[in-house]
Amino acid sequence: MPESAAAPPAPKRGPLAALSQGLRHIRTDTPHANPLVDQRLARAYILDTRDTPFTAAFVAALFWISFLILTGDKGTLAWAVLVHGMQLSMYFHLHGERPEQYGVEDAFAIRRRLETRMLFPGVVWALAPWLFFPSGQLPYILLMYFFMSGMTSGSAMATAQWWRSAVLYAVPCYLSISARLFWEGGTVPSLIGALALIQLWSTLHYTYKQHRLIVESIDQGFENTRLAQALSAQLARVEQLAAQRARIFAAANHDLRQPMHALSIFVDTLGPATAPARETIRAMRDNVDALRTSVDALLDIAQFDGDGLKVAIEPVRLASLFRALRSRFEPVAAAKGLSLRIAAPQGAMVHADARVLSRLLGNLIDNAIKYTPRGTVLVAARRTGSRGATPGWRLEVRDSGIGIDVQHRTQVFEPFFQVDNPGRDRRQGLGLGLSLVASMARMLDSRMHLRSLPGRGSTFSLTLAAAPADPSPPDSAPAPLAPVAHAPRRVLVLDDEAPVRLAMATLLRGWGHEVALAANPDEAWAHAGDFDLLLGDLRLAGGLSGLATAQALHDGGKVRRVAILTGETATHHRGEVERAGFALLHKPADAHRLHALLAGQHP
Numbered sequence: 001m002p003e004s005a006a007a008p009p010a011p012k013r014g015p016l017a018a019l020s021q022g023l024r025h026i027r028t029d030t031p032h033a034n035p036l037v038d039q040r041l042a043r044a045y046i047l048d049t050r051d052t053p054f055t056a057a058f059v060a061a062l063f064w065i066s067f068l069i070l071t072g073d074k075g076t077l078a079w080a081v082l083v084h085g086m087q088l089s090m091y092f093h094l095h096g097e098r099p100e101q102y103g104v105e106d107a108f109a110i111r112r113r114l115e116t117r118m119l120f121p122g123v124v125w126a127l128a129p130w131l132f133f134p135s136g137q138l139p140y141i142l143l144m145y146f147f148m149s150g151m152t153s154g155s156a157m158a159t160a161q162w163w164r165s166a167v168l169y170a171v172p173c174y175l176s177i178s179a180r181l182f183w184e185g186g187t188v189p190s191l192i193g194a195l196a197l198i199q200l201w202s203t204l205h206y207t208y209k210q211h212r213l214i215v216e217s218i219d220q221g222f223e224n225t226r227l228a229q230a231l232s233a234q235l236a237r238v239e240q241l242a243a244q245r246a247r248i249f250a251a252a253n254h255d256l257r258q259p260m261h262a263l264s265i266f267v268d269t270l271g272p273a274t275a276p277a278r279e280t281i282r283a284m285r286d287n288v289d290a291l292r293t294s295v296d297a298l299l300d301i302a303q304f305d306g307d308g309l310k311v312a313i314e315p316v317r318l319a320s321l322f323r324a325l326r327s328r329f330e331p332v333a334a335a336k337g338l339s340l341r342i343a344a345p346q347g348a349m350v351h352a353d354a355r356v357l358s359r360l361l362g363n364l365i366d367n368a369i370k371y372t373p374r375g376t377v378l379v380a381a382r383r384t385g386s387r388g389a390t391p392g393w394r395l396e397v398r399d400s401g402i403g404i405d406v407q408h409r410t411q412v413f414e415p416f417f418q419v420d421n422p423g424r425d426r427r428q429g430l431g432l433g434l435s436l437v438a439s440m441a442r443m444l445d446s447r448m449h450l451r452s453l454p455g456r457g458s459t460f461s462l463t464l465a466a467a468p469a470d471p472s473p474p475d476s477a478p479a480p481l482a483p484v485a486h487a488p489r490r491v492l493v494l495d496d497e498a499p500v501r502l503a504m505a506t507l508l509r510g511w512g513h514e515v516a517l518a519a520n521p522d523e524a525w526a527h528a529g530d531f532d533l534l535l536g537d538l539r540l541a542g543g544l545s546g547l548a549t550a551q552a553l554h555d556g557g558k559v560r561r562v563a564i565l566t567g568e569t570a571t572h573h574r575g576e577v578e579r580a581g582f583a584l585l586h587k588p589a590d591a592h593r594l595h596a597l598l599a600g601q602h603p
Helices: 015-027 035-049 052-071 075-096 107-116 119-131 138-158 163-184 187-269 278-307 318-335 354-370 433-443 498-510 521-526 546-555 571-580 591-598
Strands: 314-317 339-343 349-352 376-384 392-399 449-453 457-465 490-494 514-518 531-537 559-566 583-586
Touching: 035 107, 035 187, 052 075, 052 119, 052 138, 075 119, 107 163, 119 138, 119 163, 138 163, 138 187, 163 187, 187 278, 314 318, 314 354, 318 339, 318 354, 318 376, 349 354, 349 392, 349 457, 354 376, 354 392, 354 433, 354 457, 490 498, 490 521, 490 546, 498 514, 498 591, 514 521, 521 546, 531 546, 531 591, 546 559, 546 571, 571 583, 583 591
Parallel strands: 339 376, 490 514, 490 531, 531 559, 559 583
Antiparallel strands: 314 349, 376 392, 392 457, 449 457
16 A cells, blocks of 8 residues: 555554554555645645755754864864755755646656655765764763754654655664664663664654654545535536526416416407307417427426436337327428428337437427428438448438528527527427437437528437347338227216316317216216226325326226326326326327327327
8 A cells, every 4th residue: 555545444553563564665655546645745845845955054054063163073074065065955956846847647756756865864964973973972972862863853753744755864864873872882872872763763653643644634635625626516506407497487487478378368258158269269279289388398307307317228210210200290290381201211220218219309300390481301310330430320300491500509409599589489489499409319328410501401410329220020100090080988087176177078078978077086986887098187186196096997997098197297207107007198188199099099
């Protein structure tokens, strides 16, 4: 383990074992787990020790001058030349370094190089007892010992964060003075020599403990900084989401209230003696469609928010998916006088979530039809990945519509942005369609691309990884939706809201079906006979579960098929309904989907 690496708490060891481990780290020193710690230590070495040669020179001068005066030994002059030459070299070296240029990748090597240089001051100070030792003069011997031991211990503690420096300085000094005292002989010098060895051990022991505390605090500081940055990023994300939600509700407030206001006026114009005009009915339906579009967009946001919609990546046959899209949008395009061309090569397969991909392409086709006044909307799949690249399929939705200016091409994927809709025309929706498309593309591990020319049209595309071709024959085309004149059904409507029951009864009876109404499970069981279809609310009054009631009615043979209607946006509700094997419709339910249910189709 590196001497400066953060480690989990270890069992307590004795002082000798801890010191032995510290000394081994001198030989086995490796980079810290966090390279920023090595960089901090390397830079701090220069910045913190740059001016220490001045203090060291003063102490060294006081040392050798004192002994020159007391003993007259000329060895002090030789040592003075060595120590001050070494200090001058250290001064120029420290001031020649540029710590701000130390990179993370080189920090460990630089730190080791800087710390190793402390061996030179250690060796120079270790020469002092051999150049001018006051042999036979016990007071001067004690003075030399206390001078050197104090200087050595103080320097070791001051350089504790650089463990190698502390060891390379302290060990030569203490071993040298100890050896010279044993060489001197006699009881007192030998005792002082032994004391020097004990003091060496004590100095290294406590210096190593201080070193670990300092390095761990540096590492913890970086960890705290990282956590603070992560928290700051999360807070910024929360603020961004809060601002986005505020804009959503502001836009929804306008785009929901406007059609509701229009509908209330239309209702007020109706009376028992006045038949509604065809234009009034058409206008009311347009406002209902606008409400449904806005609510569907908000529902999509609720499902995508916070990873609410889980994807299941699996092989998807493009021909089947494209055929369903053609059935869905061909009447819409034809009603506007547009040509909708949708084609996928037989056998084309991609890795995707079929439901998410269908919604993504559906949003793009709907957008293309909306902004194409005349001409063609083309949906195509093109093979990619030639010349050794990863094989895939590029899915394109191309239109001959109004196009998008260059300055708007990145903004179109932002929430609420709509080209040429500054007045927030509700018929153009909330402006969330392409934002949701971009989110869905990311969920499929892809991204949207846009090519457009003003007045010439636009092409939206994404690329998905190819899946192995399926040798089985393609799915047969779905049966066409039965007309309104199909055989009448017996329908049970289970909803605790009286207006909803009345509205459903009016609609279904208008289509020629027999309808029974129930506000709770008891009323549902009280109706005679069985039913072809149950239209039940997910949540009933009194905390009752509409899903549990529907399962009981279905298992008891009271109803043959079930469709659950709900205004809930939580995705776990969808999972519960799907596991029960029932159809799920989100309120407000579309009349065409209800019609499909009654015709025996799954919406």
